[in-house]
Amino acid sequence: MTIAASLKKRLKYFDVDVSFSCASKSMMVMIGPSGGGKTTIIRMLAGLEVPDEGRVIFGDEVWFDSTRRIHVTPQKRRLGYVFQDYNLFPHLNLLDNAAFAAVDKKEVDGLFDLFKISHLRKRKPHMVSGGERQRCAMCQALARHPRLLLLDEPFSALDVITRRGLREELKSLKGSLSCPIIYVTHDINEALFLADEILPVVEGKNDDGWMQRTITREPGEGTTAKGAREPRLSLVY
Amino acid sequence: MDYLALYVTLKLALVTTVVLMVMAAPIAYLLAYARFPGKSLLEALVYLPMALPPTVIGFYLIIVMSPKGLIGRGWEWLTGGSLLFTFLGITIASIIYSIPFAVSPMKAAFSKIDRRLLENAYVLGLSKRATFLRVIIPNSLSGIAAAAVLVFLHSMGAFGVLLMVGGSIPGETKVASIAIYEAVETMNYQAAGMIALSFIPISYAFLLLINKLNEDSRP
Numbered sequence: 001m002t003i004a005a006s007l008k009k010r011l012k013y014f015d016v017d018v019s020f021s022c023a024s025k026s027m028m029v030m031i032g033p034s035g036g037g038k039t040t041i042i043r044m045l046a047g048l049e050v051p052d053e054g055r056v057i058f059g060d061e062v063w064f065d066s067t068r069r070i071h072v073t074p075q076k077r078r079l080g081y082v083f084q085d086y087n088l089f090p091h092l093n094l095l096d097n098a099a100f101a102a103v104d105k106k107e108v109d110g111l112f113d114l115f116k117i118s119h120l121r122k123r124k125p126h127m128v129s130g131g132e133r134q135r136c137a138m139c140q141a142l143a144r145h146p147r148l149l150l151l152d153e154p155f156s157a158l159d160v161i162t163r164r165g166l167r168e169e170l171k172s173l174k175g176s177l178s179c180p181i182i183y184v185t186h187d188i189n190e191a192l193f194l195a196d197e198i199l200p201v202v203e204g205k206n207d208d209g210w211m212q213r214t215i216t217r218e219p220g221e222g223t224t225a226k227g228a229r230e231p232r233l234s235l236v237y
Numbered sequence: 238m239d240y241l242a243l244y245v246t247l248k249l250a251l252v253t254t255v256v257l258m259v260m261a262a263p264i265a266y267l268l269a270y271a272r273f274p275g276k277s278l279l280e281a282l283v284y285l286p287m288a289l290p291p292t293v294i295g296f297y298l299i300i301v302m303s304p305k306g307l308i309g310r311g312w313e314w315l316t317g318g319s320l321l322f323t324f325l326g327i328t329i330a331s332i333i334y335s336i337p338f339a340v341s342p343m344k345a346a347f348s349k350i351d352r353r354l355l356e357n358a359y360v361l362g363l364s365k366r367a368t369f370l371r372v373i374i375p376n377s378l379s380g381i382a383a384a385a386v387l388v389f390l391h392s393m394g395a396f397g398v399l400l401m402v403g404g405s406i407p408g409e410t411k412v413a414s415i416a417i418y419e420a421v422e423t424m425n426y427q428a429a430g431m432i433a434l435s436f437i438p439i440s441y442a443f444l445l446l447i448n449k450l451n452e453d454s455r456p
Binding site: 046048073074075076077078079080081083084086087089090091100101140144 | 277351353354356357358359360361362363364372375
């Protein structure tokens, strides 16, 4: 299955206007400065936001088509969506959170073993660390047997060591997943490490030269300097 | 002591609380999440009973519940009886009188839930209704309990609105606050004092419960 999208949406400071596609077993990393429309794009794929114009096609299903007035609700797209935080329901323990929408509740134990959080299954989300919460959020998304996996800076709120560990685990997990994966980050190092394909997005548009400019430009130079500082640092790790 | 009046009061407060918890939840949901034209008008209307004198509410309730009024006529056609001066009549009055105290804490509790949690529930396949039952309600339990306690206390203290709609029929519409008033009217201070005294531990215990719930809801 391949996800193919062409999206236009008017935002307050700029317009989103991108086209891309991502095939099964492939990870596309969407990268760009913060506030550049990456999250809006991924929310349109999830069906949480409606584009002004465009199409989203998944395999032979049409999820969105502005000319034919088709909009499939997020409930029916059957995808996994992990964001920085707030995936887990505070009133449920980790096991119940992961099993919340599981196709087969018995699989959750296996996922917990894989993500090394089996010993925390009875804990509530506020009783575990941020990294453990994100591991559980990955289990929650995967237990649903998603047809498409959307990861919106899932490890950005974590410390460097935890982030690198999870990044490596995700890379080794990638081979066993059969769905397309779209990963959002503003970290160039992360993008180069994980990606099969890279889609740089700046102010809502595809900008293939962005990474090169960001790495080579001196800090303090030009308008992208602020966004450039962090990726430059991350190359050190 | 007028145990019968105390019994009617507690029964009325309990029925009002149970009915209002079910009724107020969808209203609070709409006010917390939905966007529609005229929302602020609806919100003000829901809170209006809090801003009106109880006798004004009572007056309009008499108008609509009387055998010539819209609701009174419908009720008479259905059952052949009257709504005024009945327990059902004062229950309706008490529900309307206490609506704001049910909706306001529930709306506050619902609004505190992060929107992303709800969106995650949608992505995981839950309908809006299922999200309400499986995510919103379980994460607002302390707010709902606070609403229940407030409604219970507020309807225990209702006086003017009940007197107008229900009068003072022992065992039917004569609640404790009316019994106190009548005892004082007839200079029976001992009887009034007994009922009044019984309110203090009940109300005090419920307020302690509210404080406890507020502490629990803090993360």
